[in-house]
Amino acid sequence: MAPPSTILIVDDDPDIVKFLKDFLESKQYIILSAYSGEQGLNYVHTEQPDLVLLDVVMPGMSGYDVCRQIRIHPLTTLLPVVMMTGIHPEERIKGIQVGADEFLTKPINREELFARVRSLLRIKELHDVVQAQATQLAKWNKELKVKLEHEAKLAEVTRMLGDIGHEVKNSLMPVLSGVELLQEELDELFHCLPAPVMEKAGASQKMCREIIEMVTRSAQRIQDQVREIADCVKGLTSPLQLAPCHLAKVVETVFKTLQVLADKKGVRLQTVDLESLPQIQADEGRLFKVFYNLVNNAMAEMLQGGTVTIRGAEDLLQTGLKVDVIDNGRGMPEEVRQSLFSERVISRKAGGTGLGTKIVKDVVDVHGGHISVDSEVGVGTTFHLSFPYSPPTR
Ligand SMILES: Nc1ncnc2c1ncn2[C@@H]1O[C@H](COP(=O)(O)OP(=O)(O)OP(=O)(O)O)[C@@H](O)[C@H]1O
Ligand SMILES: [Mg+2]
16 A cells, blocks of 8 residues: 655644644645745755645745745656635736646635645656656666667677687688698608618607697697587577596596697696596586696696696595696785686786686586685695586586
8 A cells, every 4th residue: 555645734824734734634644734934845855745735925935935946946846736825816826827736715625625635646646656667767778778788799799709710610621631631641651761760760650649639639629619609609508418427538638638738848747536436427528628727727837847636536425526626836816816717817827818717617517516726826726626426407
């Protein structure tokens, strides 16, 4: 139910005020009483009544002056005002000129008073509803404008992503076919070498093979990634491909991909207690991204002779696995640590997007897992990950 309306009575005659107050209170209105024009105008602004019953002739500020002031102020310009006049028609004319809505002739007839008050309050109520709707509409309009601008930007980014994806895909074709040819050429070349030379060249052949494999694997991953971007641009996000997955295998592929880089930096990559862990239900492609990003990040912070260790354990309640990615690199400052896993990651790398750790967290989350990090500047960093055996169904 709507709260009762508030009526302000402004009259210098206390008997009239009392008469009106008693009658209107019996009709369930809330009444405010003012005994001068100044006091009445003050209440109009401080108490915000729904209607004003206004005497005309008062010492000091007259009813006409009060009504004029009410109409001038933008917040009260539509406030209903009923003027209580004498019988002279000039008083009404003047009242109309200063903006009164209704008139009652003194002595006041109660039924007429009630009818006028009720009708004006009904109009005010409707006006308030319209006003609230207009405010709401203006708010929605503003929100819609922001949303449209945002969507236009998003559409531009999406279009650009599509273009980049297309370019990357095209540029990868010669890389993939080129390495294949290179492999054949090298095989043929090594094959033609006389046996004594081949003995010496064996190690070199092995290394060439490993590098070619690494380039091929990485190029294929980029291709998969581009396909994902293309799907995303087309409005599809690739569903989670859940299958039994051995973390040790995923980490092995990551290490293979990063081994050449690690050797170049003089960083050791090792696993501890990963082999014996049971399988989990996971998306292997996405888990690759998790460990690739974490190991790649760690390597960027290491000096020669450092080690990245991936250590596994079953959690105490045996509901899933725990995996720590530990490095003895330079660690990270508190503000970087605090920013990790969010869209506002502070990247300390030239050309770094700061997206790596956010992607890692998204993948861990989608598997129903958890990730946290400990880091000490000058000592190293450990990312703690946990995965349930099976992600919760959504
Ligand atoms: N193992 C770590 N040791 C020290 N600092 C780290 C480590 N991992 C991440 N960081 C810090 O966190 C920042 C954010 O990492 P994130 O992977 O999100 O982005 P990035 O590596 O800077 O950029 P990109 O992933 O695009 O290459 C890094 O720039 C680095 O400063
Ligand atoms: Mg990174």
